[in-house]
Amino acid sequence: MMDKTPVYLIFVYLTLLFYNVRALAVKGSVPLDSLTFDKVISKHKAVLVKFDETYPYGEKQEEYKKVASRGSSQPDLLIAEVGIQDYGNKENSELAERFGVAKKEDRPAYKLFLQGQTEPIDYEGEIKDEDILRFVSHHSKLWIGLENCLQEFDQLVKRLLGSTSDEEKSGIIQEAEEALQKLEKDDDKNNADIYVKLMKKIVQKGNSFVKDEYDRVKKLSEEKVSDAKKKSFESRLNILASMKSQAGHDEL
The missing domain is CATH 3.40.30.10 (Glutaredoxin)
Structure with a gap:
Protein backbone atom coordinates (compact mmCIF):
# COMPACT_ATOMS: atom_id res chain seq x y z
CA MET A 1 0.00 0.00 0.00
CA HIS A 139 48.05 38.57 20.88
CA SER A 140 47.46 36.06 23.68
CA LYS A 141 51.15 35.03 24.10
CA LEU A 142 49.90 31.45 24.36
CA TRP A 143 51.68 28.52 22.76
CA ILE A 144 49.53 26.91 20.11
CA GLY A 145 50.68 23.94 18.12
CA LEU A 146 50.86 25.66 14.76
CA GLU A 147 51.96 23.55 11.83
CA ASN A 148 55.78 23.35 11.59
CA CYS A 149 56.25 24.44 15.23
CA LEU A 150 58.12 22.33 17.77
CA GLN A 151 57.37 22.87 21.44
CA GLU A 152 60.85 21.85 22.59
CA PHE A 153 62.42 24.50 20.37
CA ASP A 154 59.86 27.12 21.34
CA GLN A 155 60.90 26.59 24.95
CA LEU A 156 64.55 27.10 23.95
CA VAL A 157 63.56 30.29 22.12
CA LYS A 158 61.80 31.58 25.23
CA ARG A 159 64.97 31.01 27.25
CA LEU A 160 67.06 32.68 24.56
CA LEU A 161 64.83 35.76 24.45
CA GLY A 162 65.04 36.06 28.22
CA SER A 163 68.81 35.51 28.52
CA THR A 164 71.18 38.43 29.17
CA SER A 165 74.69 36.96 28.89
CA ASP A 166 76.50 35.92 25.72
CA GLU A 167 77.67 32.75 27.43
CA GLU A 168 74.13 31.72 28.29
CA LYS A 169 72.93 32.45 24.75
CA SER A 170 75.73 30.35 23.26
CA GLY A 171 74.77 27.48 25.55
CA ILE A 172 71.14 27.65 24.44
CA ILE A 173 72.14 27.65 20.77
CA GLN A 174 74.28 24.59 21.43
CA GLU A 175 71.34 22.85 23.11
CA ALA A 176 69.22 23.60 20.06
CA GLU A 177 71.83 22.19 17.69
CA GLU A 178 72.13 19.03 19.79
CA ALA A 179 68.33 18.65 19.90
CA LEU A 180 68.26 19.01 16.12
CA GLN A 181 70.71 16.13 15.71
CA LYS A 182 68.50 13.84 17.80
CA LEU A 183 65.43 14.27 15.61
CA GLU A 184 64.47 11.40 13.32
CA LYS A 185 61.67 12.73 11.11
CA ASP A 186 62.77 14.76 8.08
CA ASP A 187 59.99 17.34 8.54
CA ASP A 188 60.98 17.89 12.17
CA LYS A 189 64.63 18.22 11.17
CA ASN A 190 63.80 20.81 8.51
CA ASN A 191 61.68 22.84 10.93
CA ALA A 192 64.28 22.58 13.70
CA ASP A 193 66.92 23.80 11.27
CA ILE A 194 64.82 26.93 10.66
CA TYR A 195 64.61 27.45 14.42
CA VAL A 196 68.38 27.19 14.87
CA LYS A 197 69.09 29.64 12.04
CA LEU A 198 66.56 32.13 13.39
CA MET A 199 67.93 31.77 16.93
CA LYS A 200 71.43 32.59 15.68
CA LYS A 201 70.03 35.70 13.99
CA ILE A 202 68.40 36.72 17.28
CA VAL A 203 71.80 36.51 18.98
CA GLN A 204 73.36 38.60 16.21
CA LYS A 205 70.65 41.25 15.80
CA GLY A 206 68.79 41.25 19.11
CA ASN A 207 65.29 40.25 20.15
CA SER A 208 63.67 42.80 17.84
CA PHE A 209 64.77 40.61 14.92
CA VAL A 210 61.78 38.31 15.56
CA LYS A 211 59.19 41.01 14.87
CA ASP A 212 61.17 42.55 12.00
CA GLU A 213 61.59 39.18 10.32
CA TYR A 214 57.93 38.27 10.88
CA ASP A 215 56.81 41.52 9.23
CA ARG A 216 59.24 40.99 6.33
CA VAL A 217 58.16 37.40 5.65
CA LYS A 218 54.48 38.31 6.08
CA LYS A 219 54.81 40.96 3.40
CA LEU A 220 56.59 38.54 1.06
CA SER A 221 53.91 35.89 1.60
CA GLU A 222 51.24 38.32 0.42
CA GLU A 223 52.94 38.83 -2.93
CA LYS A 224 52.27 36.69 -5.98
CA VAL A 225 54.60 33.72 -5.59
CA SER A 226 54.62 30.03 -6.47
CA ASP A 227 52.73 27.57 -4.28
CA ALA A 228 56.00 26.04 -3.10
CA LYS A 229 57.40 29.44 -2.11
CA LYS A 230 54.16 30.39 -0.38
CA LYS A 231 54.26 27.17 1.63
CA SER A 232 57.85 27.92 2.62
CA PHE A 233 56.83 31.41 3.78
CA GLU A 234 53.92 29.99 5.77
CA SER A 235 56.20 27.52 7.53
CA ARG A 236 58.57 30.31 8.51
CA LEU A 237 55.69 32.57 9.55
CA ASN A 238 54.27 29.92 11.88
CA ILE A 239 57.63 29.48 13.57
CA LEU A 240 58.16 33.24 13.86
CA ALA A 241 54.63 33.70 15.23
CA SER A 242 55.31 31.05 17.83
CA MET A 243 58.59 32.76 18.69
CA LYS A 244 56.73 36.02 19.19
CA SER A 245 54.33 34.31 21.57
CA GLN A 246 57.28 33.07 23.63
CA ALA A 247 58.50 36.64 24.16
CA GLY A 248 55.72 37.39 26.60
CA HIS A 249 55.98 41.15 26.20
CA ASP A 250 54.68 43.74 23.73
CA GLU A 251 57.90 45.04 22.20
CA LEU A 252 57.99 41.93 20.03
Missing part, protein backbone atom coordinates in the same frame (compact mmCIF):
# COMPACT_ATOMS: atom_id res chain seq x y z
CA MET A 2 1.39 3.37 -1.03
CA ASP A 3 2.36 5.80 1.74
CA LYS A 4 -0.05 8.73 1.61
CA THR A 5 2.07 11.13 3.71
CA PRO A 6 1.71 14.59 2.11
CA VAL A 7 4.73 15.62 0.07
CA TYR A 8 5.04 18.93 1.94
CA LEU A 9 5.39 17.07 5.28
CA ILE A 10 8.20 14.96 3.87
CA PHE A 11 9.88 18.15 2.68
CA VAL A 12 9.54 19.75 6.13
CA TYR A 13 10.98 16.64 7.79
CA LEU A 14 13.97 16.50 5.45
CA THR A 15 14.60 20.22 5.90
CA LEU A 16 14.60 19.92 9.68
CA LEU A 17 16.86 16.88 9.48
CA PHE A 18 19.26 18.79 7.23
CA TYR A 19 19.47 21.75 9.62
CA ASN A 20 19.89 19.53 12.65
CA VAL A 21 22.86 17.81 11.00
CA ARG A 22 24.39 21.17 10.14
CA ALA A 23 23.78 22.43 13.67
CA LEU A 24 25.82 19.67 15.28
CA ALA A 25 28.40 21.17 17.62
CA VAL A 26 31.88 21.66 16.22
CA LYS A 27 34.43 19.52 18.06
CA GLY A 28 36.58 21.71 20.30
CA SER A 29 34.14 24.62 20.13
CA VAL A 30 31.65 25.93 22.72
CA PRO A 31 28.37 27.57 21.58
CA LEU A 32 27.53 30.82 23.39
CA ASP A 33 24.37 32.88 23.58
CA SER A 34 23.24 36.13 25.17
CA LEU A 35 22.72 34.43 28.55
CA THR A 36 26.05 32.60 28.75
CA PHE A 37 28.38 34.93 26.85
CA ASP A 38 29.68 37.24 29.58
CA LYS A 39 29.77 34.48 32.20
CA VAL A 40 31.99 32.28 30.05
CA ILE A 41 34.22 34.99 28.56
CA SER A 42 35.24 36.38 31.95
CA LYS A 43 36.47 33.03 33.24
CA HIS A 44 39.14 32.35 30.62
CA LYS A 45 42.55 33.83 29.90
CA ALA A 46 41.77 34.01 26.18
CA VAL A 47 38.61 33.30 24.19
CA LEU A 48 38.40 33.32 20.41
CA VAL A 49 34.79 33.86 19.36
CA LYS A 50 33.40 33.37 15.87
CA PHE A 51 30.22 35.33 15.18
CA ASP A 52 28.40 33.67 12.31
CA GLU A 53 25.10 32.46 10.92
CA THR A 54 23.04 30.03 12.97
CA TYR A 55 23.81 27.18 10.58
CA PRO A 56 27.13 27.97 8.87
CA TYR A 57 28.57 25.71 6.19
CA GLY A 58 31.10 25.80 3.37
CA GLU A 59 34.85 26.40 3.18
CA LYS A 60 34.95 29.06 5.89
CA GLN A 61 33.19 26.77 8.32
CA GLU A 62 35.66 24.00 7.49
CA GLU A 63 38.49 26.38 8.39
CA TYR A 64 36.76 27.09 11.71
CA LYS A 65 36.61 23.38 12.45
CA LYS A 66 40.39 23.24 12.01
CA VAL A 67 40.85 26.25 14.29
CA ALA A 68 38.66 24.66 16.97
CA SER A 69 40.39 21.31 16.76
CA ARG A 70 43.93 22.66 16.95
CA GLY A 71 43.24 25.55 19.31
CA SER A 72 41.60 23.28 21.87
CA SER A 73 45.02 21.77 22.69
CA GLN A 74 45.93 25.00 24.51
CA PRO A 75 44.32 24.80 28.01
CA ASP A 76 44.18 28.58 28.51
CA LEU A 77 42.38 29.19 25.23
CA LEU A 78 38.66 28.67 24.66
CA ILE A 79 37.26 28.48 21.14
CA ALA A 80 33.63 29.55 20.97
CA GLU A 81 30.97 30.58 18.48
CA VAL A 82 27.85 32.72 18.53
CA GLY A 83 25.11 31.80 16.07
CA ILE A 84 23.17 34.84 14.87
CA GLN A 85 19.68 34.50 13.43
CA ASP A 86 18.48 37.24 11.08
CA TYR A 87 14.87 36.03 11.01
CA GLY A 88 12.20 34.65 13.35
CA ASN A 89 13.13 35.26 16.97
CA LYS A 90 16.48 36.78 15.85
CA GLU A 91 18.55 34.70 18.23
CA ASN A 92 21.61 36.53 19.63
CA SER A 93 20.83 39.70 17.66
CA GLU A 94 21.74 41.77 20.75
CA LEU A 95 25.24 40.29 20.73
CA ALA A 96 25.49 41.02 17.02
CA GLU A 97 24.61 44.67 17.64
CA ARG A 98 26.92 44.91 20.63
CA PHE A 99 29.95 43.67 18.71
CA GLY A 100 29.27 45.33 15.37
CA VAL A 101 28.38 42.25 13.33
CA ALA A 102 24.67 42.87 12.80
CA LYS A 103 25.07 42.91 9.01
CA LYS A 104 25.14 39.49 7.39
CA GLU A 105 27.99 40.50 5.08
CA ASP A 106 30.19 41.21 8.12
CA ARG A 107 30.12 37.57 9.15
CA PRO A 108 31.86 35.31 9.94
CA ALA A 109 33.78 37.62 12.26
CA TYR A 110 36.48 36.49 14.67
CA LYS A 111 37.17 38.40 17.88
CA LEU A 112 39.74 37.61 20.55
CA PHE A 113 38.77 38.37 24.15
CA LEU A 114 41.63 38.60 26.63
CA GLN A 115 41.10 38.48 30.38
CA GLY A 116 41.44 41.93 31.93
CA GLN A 117 40.74 43.80 28.69
CA THR A 118 37.39 45.47 28.10
CA GLU A 119 37.38 45.37 24.29
CA PRO A 120 38.08 42.39 22.00
CA ILE A 121 40.77 42.37 19.32
CA ASP A 122 39.32 42.01 15.83
CA TYR A 123 40.79 39.54 13.38
CA GLU A 124 40.97 41.14 9.94
CA GLY A 125 42.86 38.59 7.84
CA GLU A 126 41.78 35.79 5.56
CA ILE A 127 39.62 33.01 6.96
CA LYS A 128 42.45 30.48 7.06
CA ASP A 129 43.14 28.35 10.12
CA GLU A 130 46.90 29.05 10.18
CA ASP A 131 46.42 32.82 9.90
CA ILE A 132 43.77 32.84 12.62
CA LEU A 133 45.85 30.73 15.01
CA ARG A 134 48.92 32.90 14.40
CA PHE A 135 46.79 35.92 15.28
CA VAL A 136 45.64 34.27 18.51
CA SER A 137 49.14 33.15 19.46
CA HIS A 138 50.59 36.61 18.83
Whole structure:
Protein backbone atom coordinates (compact mmCIF):
# COMPACT_ATOMS: atom_id res chain seq x y z
CA MET A 1 0.00 0.00 0.00
CA MET A 2 1.39 3.37 -1.03
CA ASP A 3 2.36 5.80 1.74
CA LYS A 4 -0.05 8.73 1.61
CA THR A 5 2.07 11.13 3.71
CA PRO A 6 1.71 14.59 2.11
CA VAL A 7 4.73 15.62 0.07
CA TYR A 8 5.04 18.93 1.94
CA LEU A 9 5.39 17.07 5.28
CA ILE A 10 8.20 14.96 3.87
CA PHE A 11 9.88 18.15 2.68
CA VAL A 12 9.54 19.75 6.13
CA TYR A 13 10.98 16.64 7.79
CA LEU A 14 13.97 16.50 5.45
CA THR A 15 14.60 20.22 5.90
CA LEU A 16 14.60 19.92 9.68
CA LEU A 17 16.86 16.88 9.48
CA PHE A 18 19.26 18.79 7.23
CA TYR A 19 19.47 21.75 9.62
CA ASN A 20 19.89 19.53 12.65
CA VAL A 21 22.86 17.81 11.00
CA ARG A 22 24.39 21.17 10.14
CA ALA A 23 23.78 22.43 13.67
CA LEU A 24 25.82 19.67 15.28
CA ALA A 25 28.40 21.17 17.62
CA VAL A 26 31.88 21.66 16.22
CA LYS A 27 34.43 19.52 18.06
CA GLY A 28 36.58 21.71 20.30
CA SER A 29 34.14 24.62 20.13
CA VAL A 30 31.65 25.93 22.72
CA PRO A 31 28.37 27.57 21.58
CA LEU A 32 27.53 30.82 23.39
CA ASP A 33 24.37 32.88 23.58
CA SER A 34 23.24 36.13 25.17
CA LEU A 35 22.72 34.43 28.55
CA THR A 36 26.05 32.60 28.75
CA PHE A 37 28.38 34.93 26.85
CA ASP A 38 29.68 37.24 29.58
CA LYS A 39 29.77 34.48 32.20
CA VAL A 40 31.99 32.28 30.05
CA ILE A 41 34.22 34.99 28.56
CA SER A 42 35.24 36.38 31.95
CA LYS A 43 36.47 33.03 33.24
CA HIS A 44 39.14 32.35 30.62
CA LYS A 45 42.55 33.83 29.90
CA ALA A 46 41.77 34.01 26.18
CA VAL A 47 38.61 33.30 24.19
CA LEU A 48 38.40 33.32 20.41
CA VAL A 49 34.79 33.86 19.36
CA LYS A 50 33.40 33.37 15.87
CA PHE A 51 30.22 35.33 15.18
CA ASP A 52 28.40 33.67 12.31
CA GLU A 53 25.10 32.46 10.92
CA THR A 54 23.04 30.03 12.97
CA TYR A 55 23.81 27.18 10.58
CA PRO A 56 27.13 27.97 8.87
CA TYR A 57 28.57 25.71 6.19
CA GLY A 58 31.10 25.80 3.37
CA GLU A 59 34.85 26.40 3.18
CA LYS A 60 34.95 29.06 5.89
CA GLN A 61 33.19 26.77 8.32
CA GLU A 62 35.66 24.00 7.49
CA GLU A 63 38.49 26.38 8.39
CA TYR A 64 36.76 27.09 11.71
CA LYS A 65 36.61 23.38 12.45
CA LYS A 66 40.39 23.24 12.01
CA VAL A 67 40.85 26.25 14.29
CA ALA A 68 38.66 24.66 16.97
CA SER A 69 40.39 21.31 16.76
CA ARG A 70 43.93 22.66 16.95
CA GLY A 71 43.24 25.55 19.31
CA SER A 72 41.60 23.28 21.87
CA SER A 73 45.02 21.77 22.69
CA GLN A 74 45.93 25.00 24.51
CA PRO A 75 44.32 24.80 28.01
CA ASP A 76 44.18 28.58 28.51
CA LEU A 77 42.38 29.19 25.23
CA LEU A 78 38.66 28.67 24.66
CA ILE A 79 37.26 28.48 21.14
CA ALA A 80 33.63 29.55 20.97
CA GLU A 81 30.97 30.58 18.48
CA VAL A 82 27.85 32.72 18.53
CA GLY A 83 25.11 31.80 16.07
CA ILE A 84 23.17 34.84 14.87
CA GLN A 85 19.68 34.50 13.43
CA ASP A 86 18.48 37.24 11.08
CA TYR A 87 14.87 36.03 11.01
CA GLY A 88 12.20 34.65 13.35
CA ASN A 89 13.13 35.26 16.97
CA LYS A 90 16.48 36.78 15.85
CA GLU A 91 18.55 34.70 18.23
CA ASN A 92 21.61 36.53 19.63
CA SER A 93 20.83 39.70 17.66
CA GLU A 94 21.74 41.77 20.75
CA LEU A 95 25.24 40.29 20.73
CA ALA A 96 25.49 41.02 17.02
CA GLU A 97 24.61 44.67 17.64
CA ARG A 98 26.92 44.91 20.63
CA PHE A 99 29.95 43.67 18.71
CA GLY A 100 29.27 45.33 15.37
CA VAL A 101 28.38 42.25 13.33
CA ALA A 102 24.67 42.87 12.80
CA LYS A 103 25.07 42.91 9.01
CA LYS A 104 25.14 39.49 7.39
CA GLU A 105 27.99 40.50 5.08
CA ASP A 106 30.19 41.21 8.12
CA ARG A 107 30.12 37.57 9.15
CA PRO A 108 31.86 35.31 9.94
CA ALA A 109 33.78 37.62 12.26
CA TYR A 110 36.48 36.49 14.67
CA LYS A 111 37.17 38.40 17.88
CA LEU A 112 39.74 37.61 20.55
CA PHE A 113 38.77 38.37 24.15
CA LEU A 114 41.63 38.60 26.63
CA GLN A 115 41.10 38.48 30.38
CA GLY A 116 41.44 41.93 31.93
CA GLN A 117 40.74 43.80 28.69
CA THR A 118 37.39 45.47 28.10
CA GLU A 119 37.38 45.37 24.29
CA PRO A 120 38.08 42.39 22.00
CA ILE A 121 40.77 42.37 19.32
CA ASP A 122 39.32 42.01 15.83
CA TYR A 123 40.79 39.54 13.38
CA GLU A 124 40.97 41.14 9.94
CA GLY A 125 42.86 38.59 7.84
CA GLU A 126 41.78 35.79 5.56
CA ILE A 127 39.62 33.01 6.96
CA LYS A 128 42.45 30.48 7.06
CA ASP A 129 43.14 28.35 10.12
CA GLU A 130 46.90 29.05 10.18
CA ASP A 131 46.42 32.82 9.90
CA ILE A 132 43.77 32.84 12.62
CA LEU A 133 45.85 30.73 15.01
CA ARG A 134 48.92 32.90 14.40
CA PHE A 135 46.79 35.92 15.28
CA VAL A 136 45.64 34.27 18.51
CA SER A 137 49.14 33.15 19.46
CA HIS A 138 50.59 36.61 18.83
CA HIS A 139 48.05 38.57 20.88
CA SER A 140 47.46 36.06 23.68
CA LYS A 141 51.15 35.03 24.10
CA LEU A 142 49.90 31.45 24.36
CA TRP A 143 51.68 28.52 22.76
CA ILE A 144 49.53 26.91 20.11
CA GLY A 145 50.68 23.94 18.12
CA LEU A 146 50.86 25.66 14.76
CA GLU A 147 51.96 23.55 11.83
CA ASN A 148 55.78 23.35 11.59
CA CYS A 149 56.25 24.44 15.23
CA LEU A 150 58.12 22.33 17.77
CA GLN A 151 57.37 22.87 21.44
CA GLU A 152 60.85 21.85 22.59
CA PHE A 153 62.42 24.50 20.37
CA ASP A 154 59.86 27.12 21.34
CA GLN A 155 60.90 26.59 24.95
CA LEU A 156 64.55 27.10 23.95
CA VAL A 157 63.56 30.29 22.12
CA LYS A 158 61.80 31.58 25.23
CA ARG A 159 64.97 31.01 27.25
CA LEU A 160 67.06 32.68 24.56
CA LEU A 161 64.83 35.76 24.45
CA GLY A 162 65.04 36.06 28.22
CA SER A 163 68.81 35.51 28.52
CA THR A 164 71.18 38.43 29.17
CA SER A 165 74.69 36.96 28.89
CA ASP A 166 76.50 35.92 25.72
CA GLU A 167 77.67 32.75 27.43
CA GLU A 168 74.13 31.72 28.29
CA LYS A 169 72.93 32.45 24.75
CA SER A 170 75.73 30.35 23.26
CA GLY A 171 74.77 27.48 25.55
CA ILE A 172 71.14 27.65 24.44
CA ILE A 173 72.14 27.65 20.77
CA GLN A 174 74.28 24.59 21.43
CA GLU A 175 71.34 22.85 23.11
CA ALA A 176 69.22 23.60 20.06
CA GLU A 177 71.83 22.19 17.69
CA GLU A 178 72.13 19.03 19.79
CA ALA A 179 68.33 18.65 19.90
CA LEU A 180 68.26 19.01 16.12
CA GLN A 181 70.71 16.13 15.71
CA LYS A 182 68.50 13.84 17.80
CA LEU A 183 65.43 14.27 15.61
CA GLU A 184 64.47 11.40 13.32
CA LYS A 185 61.67 12.73 11.11
CA ASP A 186 62.77 14.76 8.08
CA ASP A 187 59.99 17.34 8.54
CA ASP A 188 60.98 17.89 12.17
CA LYS A 189 64.63 18.22 11.17
CA ASN A 190 63.80 20.81 8.51
CA ASN A 191 61.68 22.84 10.93
CA ALA A 192 64.28 22.58 13.70
CA ASP A 193 66.92 23.80 11.27
CA ILE A 194 64.82 26.93 10.66
CA TYR A 195 64.61 27.45 14.42
CA VAL A 196 68.38 27.19 14.87
CA LYS A 197 69.09 29.64 12.04
CA LEU A 198 66.56 32.13 13.39
CA MET A 199 67.93 31.77 16.93
CA LYS A 200 71.43 32.59 15.68
CA LYS A 201 70.03 35.70 13.99
CA ILE A 202 68.40 36.72 17.28
CA VAL A 203 71.80 36.51 18.98
CA GLN A 204 73.36 38.60 16.21
CA LYS A 205 70.65 41.25 15.80
CA GLY A 206 68.79 41.25 19.11
CA ASN A 207 65.29 40.25 20.15
CA SER A 208 63.67 42.80 17.84
CA PHE A 209 64.77 40.61 14.92
CA VAL A 210 61.78 38.31 15.56
CA LYS A 211 59.19 41.01 14.87
CA ASP A 212 61.17 42.55 12.00
CA GLU A 213 61.59 39.18 10.32
CA TYR A 214 57.93 38.27 10.88
CA ASP A 215 56.81 41.52 9.23
CA ARG A 216 59.24 40.99 6.33
CA VAL A 217 58.16 37.40 5.65
CA LYS A 218 54.48 38.31 6.08
CA LYS A 219 54.81 40.96 3.40
CA LEU A 220 56.59 38.54 1.06
CA SER A 221 53.91 35.89 1.60
CA GLU A 222 51.24 38.32 0.42
CA GLU A 223 52.94 38.83 -2.93
CA LYS A 224 52.27 36.69 -5.98
CA VAL A 225 54.60 33.72 -5.59
CA SER A 226 54.62 30.03 -6.47
CA ASP A 227 52.73 27.57 -4.28
CA ALA A 228 56.00 26.04 -3.10
CA LYS A 229 57.40 29.44 -2.11
CA LYS A 230 54.16 30.39 -0.38
CA LYS A 231 54.26 27.17 1.63
CA SER A 232 57.85 27.92 2.62
CA PHE A 233 56.83 31.41 3.78
CA GLU A 234 53.92 29.99 5.77
CA SER A 235 56.20 27.52 7.53
CA ARG A 236 58.57 30.31 8.51
CA LEU A 237 55.69 32.57 9.55
CA ASN A 238 54.27 29.92 11.88
CA ILE A 239 57.63 29.48 13.57
CA LEU A 240 58.16 33.24 13.86
CA ALA A 241 54.63 33.70 15.23
CA SER A 242 55.31 31.05 17.83
CA MET A 243 58.59 32.76 18.69
CA LYS A 244 56.73 36.02 19.19
CA SER A 245 54.33 34.31 21.57
CA GLN A 246 57.28 33.07 23.63
CA ALA A 247 58.50 36.64 24.16
CA GLY A 248 55.72 37.39 26.60
CA HIS A 249 55.98 41.15 26.20
CA ASP A 250 54.68 43.74 23.73
CA GLU A 251 57.90 45.04 22.20
CA LEU A 252 57.99 41.93 20.03
